[in-house]
Amino acid sequence: MIGVETVSVFVLSVVELFQPSEFIGVLVDALSKASLYIMIAAGLTIIFGLIGVVNFAHGSMTMLGAYLGGFLVTVVSPGGLLSVAAFFVAAAGIFVVLTVAGGAMEKALIKPIYDRSPIYHILLTLGVAFVLDELIEIGATLYGISLISPWRAPLDAIPGVLDSTYTVAGASFRGLDIFEIGIGVVAVGVIWYFINRTRYGLYIRACTEDSEMAEALGVDVPRTFTLVFGVGVGLAGVAGLLLTWDLTGLMGQGGGATIFLSTSVLLPAFVVVIVGGLGSFEGTVLAGLLVGAVDALTTWLFVNEVVGFSALPEISLFVILILVLAVRPRGILGSQEVTLD
Amino acid sequence: MDLPDEEGGDDEGRLSSFAGTAGIYLSDHAVHLAVIALLGLYPGIHHIVTGAVSASGYVLPPVDLMVTVFYFGLFAMSFDFISGYTGYLSLGHAAFYGIGAYTVLMVANGLVPYIPADTWFVASIVLAGLVSMGFAVVIGAVSFRLRGFYFAMITLGFTQVMYVFVSRWRYPVAEGSDPSFGISANPEVPGFEIGIPFVDLVSLEFSDSMLAIGRIRGDTVSSLFGTGIELSASSVSYYVIGAVVLLCYFAMQRVIHSPFGRVMVAVRENEERARAVGYNVFAYKIAAFSISAFFAAVAGGLFAGYRRAVSPDETFFFMTSADAILSTVIGGFGTLAGPLYGRTLQEVVENFLAEAPLVPGVLEGHDVLILGVLFVVFVLYFFTGLVGAVRSRVGGKVAEVVGERIRNYFANL
Numbered sequence: 047m048i049g050v051e052t053v054s055v056f057v058l059s060v061v062e063l064f065q066p067s068e069f070i071g072v073l074v075d076a077l078s079k080a081s082l083y084i085m086i087a088a089g090l091t092i093i094f095g096l097i098g099v100v101n102f103a104h105g106s107m108t109m110l111g112a113y114l115g116g117f118l119v120t121v122v123s124p125g126g127l128l129s130v131a132a133f134f135v136a137a138a139g140i141f142v143v144l145t146v147a148g149g150a151m152e153k154a155l156i157k158p159i160y161d162r163s164p165i166y167h168i169l170l171t172l173g174v175a176f177v178l179d180e181l182i183e184i185g186a187t188l189y190g191i192s193l194i195s196p197w198r199a200p201l202d203a204i205p206g207v208l209d210s211t212y213t214v215a216g217a218s219f220r221g222l223d224i225f226e227i228g229i230g231v232v233a234v235g236v237i238w239y240f241i242n243r244t245r246y247g248l249y250i251r252a253c254t255e256d257s258e259m260a261e262a263l264g265v266d267v268p269r270t271f272t273l274v275f276g277v278g279v280g281l282a283g284v285a286g287l288l289l290t291w292d293l294t295g296l297m298g299q300g301g302g303a304t305i306f307l308s309t310s311v312l313l314p315a316f317v318v319v320i321v322g323g324l325g326s327f328e329g330t331v332l333a334g335l336l337v338g339a340v341d342a343l344t345t346w347l348f349v350n351e352v353v354g355f356s357a358l359p360e361i362s363l364f365v366i367l368i369l370v371l372a373v374r375p376r377g378i379l380g381s382q383e384v385t386l387d
Numbered sequence: 388m389d390l391p392d393e394e395g396g397d398d399e400g401r402l403s404s405f406a407g408t409a410g411i412y413l414s415d416h417a418v419h420l421a422v423i424a425l426l427g428l429y430p431g432i433h434h435i436v437t438g439a440v441s442a443s444g445y446v447l448p449p450v451d452l453m454v455t456v457f458y459f460g461l462f463a464m465s466f467d468f469i470s471g472y473t474g475y476l477s478l479g480h481a482a483f484y485g486i487g488a489y490t491v492l493m494v495a496n497g498l499v500p501y502i503p504a505d506t507w508f509v510a511s512i513v514l515a516g517l518v519s520m521g522f523a524v525v526i527g528a529v530s531f532r533l534r535g536f537y538f539a540m541i542t543l544g545f546t547q548v549m550y551v552f553v554s555r556w557r558y559p560v561a562e563g564s565d566p567s568f569g570i571s572a573n574p575e576v577p578g579f580e581i582g583i584p585f586v587d588l589v590s591l592e593f594s595d596s597m598l599a600i601g602r603i604r605g606d607t608v609s610s611l612f613g614t615g616i617e618l619s620a621s622s623v624s625y626y627v628i629g630a631v632v633l634l635c636y637f638a639m640q641r642v643i644h645s646p647f648g649r650v651m652v653a654v655r656e657n658e659e660r661a662r663a664v665g666y667n668v669f670a671y672k673i674a675a676f677s678i679s680a681f682f683a684a685v686a687g688g689l690f691a692g693y694r695r696a697v698s699p700d701e702t703f704f705f706m707t708s709a710d711a712i713l714s715t716v717i718g719g720f721g722t723l724a725g726p727l728y729g730r731t732l733q734e735v736v737e738n739f740l741a742e743a744p745l746v747p748g749v750l751e752g753h754d755v756l757i758l759g760v761l762f763v764v765f766v767l768y769f770f771t772g773l774v775g776a777v778r779s780r781v782g783g784k785v786a787e788v789v790g791e792r793i794r795n796y797f798a799n800l
Binding site: 100155158163164165166168169170172173174176177179180181183187188309313316317320324355356357360364365367371372375 | 474476529532536537539540544545547548551552554555705706709712716749750753755759762763766767
């Protein structure tokens with residue numbers, strides 16, 4: 047039972063949390079994690095928002111992005127500060143490659159089953175996930191890359207600027223955290239601009255609203271679908287690349303490029319998308335911030351020995367999922383009535 | 388082992404004698420009998436054929452791989468029971484498999500309060516099933532408010548919470564070992580026996596030394612029913628586990644062909660209409676879910692008894708559910724026996740990749756790659772899997788077509 051001592055320890059630690067040094071540390075951690083959560087969920091939510099397909103292969107595509115991207119970073123990295131530029135080159139490469147691959151997958155596999163029940167979508171993409179995971183594992187084995195522990199090569203390519211720890215106002219954080227926050231902000235900005243301010247974004251919103259009407263007005267709907275699926279997969283790939291550099295990972299699971307990446311990414315991505323509301327990009331951003339904050343706080347509670355349960359971040363993530371589904375299944379900003387399919 | 392139909396058809400009036408009824412029953416179940424006979428003879432067939440032609444070992448998996456087909460096939464069947472027949476995709480089914488496995492081992496290690504460690508294995512399997520049913524009622528009461536993708540995700544959420552919890556749960560693991568590696572039966576726990584309590588007559592070996600049909604692992608039989616046929620340890624496991632799985636199959640088959648099962652299918656086909664007709668679909672769904680959870684836990688119990696050690700990754704992790712989905716879709720979604728065939732195919736491929744020459748070594752252990760491609764093809768073109776493919780070839784349910792042919796044959800004599 048909870049004794050007086052436990053409560054007082056808890057209260058003291060909460061007071062401690064609001065000291066500037068601790069607070070800034072947790073805040074930076076929360077924002078950098080939120081960036082990762084938003085990155086892994088963005089592709090999933092865009093695809094669902096337009097096409098209504100739940101992509102269970104999303105985690106595997108993130109893992110593909112991690113391995114291909116890690117390879118690119120290792121190859122092009124010149125060392126030093128220029129490695130940051132190498133990261134962006136690799137990110138662009140991955141985005142292009144996976145967008146094309148995603149578009150091809152949509153044309154070949156997803157298109158025939160659009161009008162079937164969601165169960166088919168789940169099963170089909172799950173099947174693609176099975177195949178992709180195995181192919182990546184076989185590929186990594188052939189190249190002699192370790193499967194269980196994080197792949198070293200891309201980690202060694204992290205430039206010193208990002209790898210070192212900085213201290214501001216008593217709070218210490220890694221350069222990588224700031225880098226991740228930057229990537230997250232830029233990605234959110236670009237995606238928001240793409241959806242709300244470009245011609246293709248207009249097509250996408252039109253198709254989401256009423257695809258038949260959009261078609262009647264001359265929008266090439268099948269092509270828009272293919273493009274959106276491709277972009278969603280491309281975003282997953284970039285998220286994967288970002289994760290190869292992040293050893294802390296999500297939910298305290300440990301990061302880096304491993305063959306567990308696909309499953310350890312898929313579930314949090316689903317949680318963020320559902321909590322935000324399926325298909326709402328703004329909702330996904332809000333949910334990413336929320337989940338990132340919960341992850342950072344629960345991690346802090348464990349690290350500071352307020353709670354002795356190491357799985358707290360992970361378990362709270364799924365508790366959030368269950369609570370949201372049980373109480374408000376359409377999520378923060380989702381508009382669809384979901385209880386009746 | 389396809390599903391025979393309950394309505395005997397127009398033959399029933401004509402053949403009203405006892406022999407006629409028995410004939411209809413037998414002809415309806417001809418496919419069942421054939422499959423059971425084939426599976427029953429498999430260890431012998433495998434022994435003889437691989438003894439004669441050693442290359443056949445590339446195609447015929449060894450008997451201990453076939454044991455996996457039984458317990459995992461039962462788990463996949465229980466998944467199919469809820470998902471294939473009511474249309475609700477339970478991604479959290481691994482939880483019930485895990486509850487079964489953990490309950491059985493915890494009972495055997497004496498870790499469950501009020502339950503003695505020497506409880507019969509059959510009793511602890513039933514207990515595991517009941518515990519699992521309790522969880523299913525609670526999870527179902529929350530989850531069945533949702534449909535489609537949302538139902539799949541909330542069940543997934545529940546199983547992941549349990550998975551994370553069990554991976555860190557110190558209570559059932561031995562002192563100093565990591566809970567995420569799982570639990571194992573204490574060395575002093577004797578072999579888990581399958582049998583009927585208080586009945587010592589049914590035993591693979593006619594001797595009074597054994598109370599049960601046989602131990603789930605490690606028993607050998609020197610003379611089967613006094614005929615002098617020897618059974619290896621893996622053959623005994625095969626028969627003992629197979630017997631339980633067969634019993635569970637017929638129990639589930641019985642439920643599906645009952646009026647209750649018809650309502651399950653009605654929920655899948657048109658839930659609104661089923662509700663409008665007056666069925667309390669919510670209660671039906673929860674009942675079907677808990678029946679399914681019972682058999683999933685039995686499968687988990689058999690798995691734990693056979694392996695004597697289980698880890699959270701093999702039981703509670705959601706990819707275990709995904710494995711069951713793989714077997715189910717390949718064998719036939721919405722056909723009760725399909726998952727068993729799907730798992731059989733998987734073991735055949737796994738064995739082939741490991742044994743056959745000319746297969747690149749890197750492919751060993753990657754049977755899911757080949758099965759995954761097949762899975763995608765089946766989802767796109769053949770949603771009822773292998774069983775569906777055979778059905779569309781013979782033009783109807785296999786058991787019905789075969790039964791019909793047999794009856795016609797005897798009628799024309």
